[in-house]
Amino acid sequence: MLSRPAITTYFLGAGSIALGLHCILRPKQEYARFGLPLEPAPRRSSRSQKHGIPEEGQPSPLIHLKGIREATYGLALIALQYLGNDEAVTILNGIISLAGLGDGIVIWLYGGNKYRKKAYGHVGAFVALSGWSLWRALHGRRW
Numbered sequence: 001m002l003s004r005p006a007i008t009t010y011f012l013g014a015g016s017i018a019l020g021l022h023c024i025l026r027p028k029q030e031y032a033r034f035g036l037p038l039e040p041a042p043r044r045s046s047r048s049q050k051h052g053i054p055e056e057g058q059p060s061p062l063i064h065l066k067g068i069r070e071a072t073y074g075l076a077l078i079a080l081q082y083l084g085n086d087e088a089v090t091i092l093n094g095i096i097s098l099a100g101l102g103d104g105i106v107i108w109l110y111g112g113n114k115y116r117k118k119a120y121g122h123v124g125a126f127v128a129l130s131g132w133s134l135w136r137a138l139h140g141r142r143w
Helices: 004-025 027-034 046-050 062-082 086-110 118-139
Strands: none
Touching: 004 027, 004 062, 004 086, 027 062, 062 086, 086 118
């Protein structure tokens, strides 16, 4: 049976994998969830202008790289927890928290007024994950 602390790490790993899959499977929706506007639409042909096809932004292939990043973070957390390497879980979680801080800064700078508030969620994830990592490091507990 899993101990309660291990479940916490598995939950975070599974959540990270789910975020990664969302990026890959639904890239357009991920932009809004993450907090960035879609990339500008390419120049339209005269045919699409004649038929009234609405001009709309499109996701960049870079969103798939974000998905791969999230999924690999989750897989690494789960694998390290499964192997019982508590110190590595703590260190990796601290490193992952830095991605949240970086994401928050990027959203704040490039998300525009529509998405700027989403930066707080990313910074909140940084605070929560880095705080949890610090607590684990200081107390040496599997939590």
